[in-house]
Amino acid sequence: MNGAVGALVPLLLRTRSFRAAMVPLLVAALLGWTAYLSLEARHLSPDQKVTAALGGSDGATTVPALLDPGQAGPDLPVTLRGVHVDAVRILSVIDLETPAGQQGFTYQEQPLPNASIEGVLELREGRWPARPGEVVVSAASGLRVGDRLSAVHGKLNLTPVGVVSPVWERTAPLVVAAPGTWARWKVTPQEAQESGLQGYREVFWSSSDPAGAVTRLDRHVESGELDPSHTAAEVRAQATAFSGRAWLERRLPAVLAVWMGALATGGLLLRAVRRTTLPLRRVGLPTRDLHRATVLAAGLATGVVLVVAWLGALAATAVVRTTVLADGDAPLPPFRWWGPPLWIGALTAAFVVLVLAALPVEQRRRRSRRRALSARVMAVAGAALCALALVGTLQGKGFTGILLVLAASCLGTALLAGAALGLVRATGPVGSGLLARRLVARQAVGLTSLVVVVALLSGVVGSTFAVAAGLITHLNASSSTGMPPGMAAIRPLEPGERPPEDLAGQFRQDLGLGEPVTVWYGFTPGEEGREVPWWAVAQVADAERLFGDLTPDQEKALASRAGLPVVTDASDAHGPVLVVGQNLKWLQAVKLGEPKSSADTEVLWVHSGLTPEQDRQAAHWAEDHGRSPYAVWATHVADPIPIATGVQLAAGAFTLLTMLVCGLGMRGLVHSLMPLLAGLRASGLGARWLRAAVLQVALLVGCVAAAGGLAGVLLSVAGANPLVNHTISLGSLPWLALGLVVVGGPLGAVLGGLLASRRVRVQERRA
Numbered sequence: 136m137n138g139a140v141g142a143l144v145p146l147l148l149r150t151r152s153f154r155a156a157m158v159p160l161l162v163a164a165l166l167g168w169t170a171y172l173s174l175e176a177r178h179l180s181p182d183q184k185v186t187a188a189l190g191g192s193d194g195a196t197t198v199p200a201l202l203d204p205g206q207a208g209p210d211l212p213v214t215l216r217g218v219h220v221d222a223v224r225i226l227s228v229i230d231l232e233t234p235a236g237q238q239g240f241t242y243q244e245q246p247l248p249n250a251s252i253e254g255v256l257e258l259r260e261g262r263w264p265a266r267p268g269e270v271v272v273s274a275a276s277g278l279r280v281g282d283r284l285s286a287v288h289g290k291l292n293l294t295p296v297g298v299v300s301p302v303w304e305r306t307a308p309l310v311v312a313a314p315g316t317w318a319r320w321k322v323t324p325q326e327a328q329e330s331g332l333q334g335y336r337e338v339f340w341s342s343s344d345p346a347g348a349v350t351r352l353d354r355h356v357e358s359g360e361l362d363p364s365h366t367a368a369e370v371r372a373q374a375t376a377f378s379g380r381a382w383l384e385r386r387l388p389a390v391l392a393v394w395m396g397a398l399a400t401g402g403l404l405l406r407a408v409r410r411t412t413l414p415l416r417r418v419g420l421p422t423r424d425l426h427r428a429t430v431l432a433a434g435l436a437t438g439v440v441l442v443v444a445w446l447g448a449l450a451a452t453a454v455v456r457t458t459v460l461a462d463g464d465a466p467l468p469p470f471r472w473w474g475p476p477l478w479i480g481a482l483t484a485a486f487v488v489l490v491l492a493a494l495p496v497e498q499r500r501r502r503s504r505r506r507a508l509s510a511r512v513m514a515v516a517g518a519a520l521c522a523l524a525l526v527g528t529l530q531g532k533g534f535t536g537i538l539l540v541l542a543a544s545c546l547g548t549a550l551l552a553g554a555a556l557g558l559v560r561a562t563g564p565v566g567s568g569l570l571a572r573r574l575v576a577r578q579a580v581g582l583t584s585l586v587v588v589v590a591l592l593s594g595v596v597g598s599t600f601a602v603a604a605g606l607i608t609h610l611n612a613s614s615s616t617g618m619p620p621g622m623a624a625i626r627p628l629e630p631g632e633r634p635p636e637d638l639a640g641q642f643r644q645d646l647g648l649g650e651p652v653t654v655w656y657g658f659t660p661g662e663e664g665r666e667v668p669w670w671a672v673a674q675v676a677d678a679e680r681l682f683g684d685l686t687p688d689q690e691k692a693l694a695s696r697a698g699l700p701v702v703t704d705a706s707d708a709h710g711p712v713l714v715v716g717q718n719l720k721w722l723q724a725v726k727l728g729e730p731k732s733s734a735d736t737e738v739l740w741v742h743s744g745l746t747p748e749q750d751r752q753a754a755h756w757a758e759d760h761g762r763s764p765y766a767v768w769a770t771h772v773a774d775p776i777p778i779a780t781g782v783q784l785a786a787g788a789f790t791l792l793t794m795l796v797c798g799l800g801m802r803g804l805v806h807s808l809m810p811l812l813a814g815l816r817a818s819g820l821g822a823r824w825l826r827a828a829v830l831q832v833a834l835l836v837g838c839v840a841a842a843g844g845l846a847g848v849l850l851s852v853a854g855a856n857p858l859v860n861h862t863i864s865l866g867s868l869p870w871l872a873l874g875l876v877v878v879g880g881p882l883g884a885v886l887g888g889l890l891a892s893r894r895v896r897v898q899e900r901r902a
Contacts, residue, residue, distance in 0.1 A: 143415075152403075152407035153404070153436070157400055157440045158400075158799060159400045159792070160393070160400040160437065160441075160484060161440045163396020164444035164484065167476075167480065168448035168480070169455075170389060171385060171386060173455045173459075175468075181374035183465075185370045185371050186254040187465075188367075190250060190254055193341045193345040193348075194342065194345050194348060194349060194366040194367065195338065195339050195364065196338045197336070197362040198336040198338065202317065202334040203324065203332070204289060204291075204334075205327075206318060207315075215338055217351055219341045219342065221249050222245045222251045223337075224244065224245040224339065225242075226337060227333065227334035230287040232287060233282065235277060238308060240309060241307060241309050241310070242310050242312070244312045244334075258298075259274060260297060261297030261298060262296055267313055267318075268292060268293060268294055270284070270293045270311060271297035271298065271310075273299055273307060273308060274299070275301075275307060278295055279295065280298060282295050288327070290322070293316070302465070302466065305465070329638070331764050331765060345367065346368065349366055388600075390476050391596065392792060394480070396792065396796075398487060401488050401490070402588065402800070404492055408429050434489055434492075445477065510583075513550045514551060514554035520544075521544065523547070524543035540851055540854035544847050544850040546591060548594055548843050548844075548846040549587045550587060551843065553586045555839055555843075582832075585797065585800040586836055586840045588796060592844070593847070594845075594851070602851060616769065618718060618719075618769055619718035619770060620718070620747070621746075621750065622770065623642075623750070623768065623769045624739040624740060624742070625638065625740040625767060626765060626766055626768050627737060627738060638762055642753075645752070646749050649742075653672070653677070654740075656671075668722055669725065680743055681741060686711065689711045689713065692712075693726065693727045698724035699726075700713065701715055701719065703716065718770065754769045793880055797840065800884075801833050802887040802890060830885065830889065833884040837881030840884070841877050
């Protein structure tokens, strides 16, 4: 580095406009990385997930054979003798009478202590249970040592001898009993059946070769003796595997924020370097030295900014962990100080800034026809990208298609917004509006770039929030019970029996329902050994009560031997079909007439026409009345998932970033117009009149950018909706977050324009 370059680098770094250009990158990296590190702190580390699942054991295997209360259960399968059994845990859900009234508990029975509870349960008071009937209770239950507990159904008395703290579910009401307690429970089979009291056993084991043990154990899965086993290595591998959802919700926004900040910094840096180096070039300084000094100064400033942003993000995350996240249901993971979004964002941001800083800065005369051509090119490119976004819906249901739709939608609408700004014509009646339009025409290139950047930033951030919320809704809604909204069925508790009359009558009375439709539910052997499920009704009127009016062709197919085919999409159907929703997609046909053989069929009493409130009552009726959940087949009522606090905080942070980018960009553009505004002020135009013109320019730029961002969000949601089975609804969108992101552009533009226009009088005096 020669002496001229060494002298120019400090000069550039001391320039106020050069340092101001680094602010967007600093704020974007600080906010994006803080949001990423804080959101990651809400998820357990791989080692913590292993401990939560297995404690100190090497693996676990579930025995699918159910245990009724009062039964000790058969001996463990012989295959488990090849491993060292740490504990056999009986699990169930029971209702107990406590001093505070009836309360539901998660029930566990196992010898205590054992390896499977290492790091899972901590004894806080008393001792571990040793005899049947002794239990330890969780601190969240509010129970104390010596309280009297008894089962709501049957006869079972429990004595708390200790209080434990579940490490990974601090608020869970838990009862852990000594071995033999479940077998002491005296309850009639009918009462156990009606109340749904059943348990199952999970075996925790250790082995010198866990992978080999799993291979041996899983050979007995098909026979029904055991369920698939899982080991610590498998849990850890699953926790560390790539997760598209995690990237979309927590990591991608951080990367995009840094990219947007780098683009904004690069654009502002070009203007700052041009203003600083052009006078120096005119006085004879070599262009090569100026270029090298610019790149070196940009690299040094970018490195310092990224390090400061990283340290600030670590400090802010530490504050969030100790305040907002400290009282969670599980311990926080180890402090994360690094991650893929950080190094990806840092490397790409440095690359973008250095590339933009290395561009030539010679001023060239821009012709109006070139601007018009640029607007046309942006319009064509934007339309092509929007079309590509629609094509992305055909790429299949996966995160690749979703990311393609988001990227093409946001960039396409941002380019269209920039092209729309070029439609402003500098004609009309004399006034501040005419001056504003002429100012837009004078700074068309700079304002168009600002609109595209802000619209792209708003669109990407808003689309990410919207689609992430839609995916959560999709996962919530996809957990279907197989019964559609508006229907509920009463099932028999045992094969070959009819549904219980007393339960059905009470259910019908509580919900205010009419007489149900009798439906026979059976299976027919299909291709490749698969069973084809079907429903049968006694008459056509019963089918119409369930599915609506049928056409003559549908009635004819209903009466056929194969029945009326059931589909969710009739576009590829040949012949009459019955179109149903996604909840009934498992059903293959509806038939007419009672089956001749009832050996392999189940009788259902199906109610239809339930209101949403009745659906909600039906979903919780069995639990509320202490009856077997299996007896009532109701639709899945998905309670609305509130927008996470982290998402709303991230939306607020990105709003500040949008305001900053738009405000700084608008401020720089207004500063470049200061000589013109000062001349107009000196010619007699009022400062308020000039500020009104600047305000109109700011409003125009901010509103066009906001419209482009909002259009990108809407197009992204519309394009991604088919990829998630059309489960993104208006109610599932984070409207507060979207509103904050969209209004950030206009607010930033107005504030930046107003603050910059206040210097008109100062410029006038200097003139």
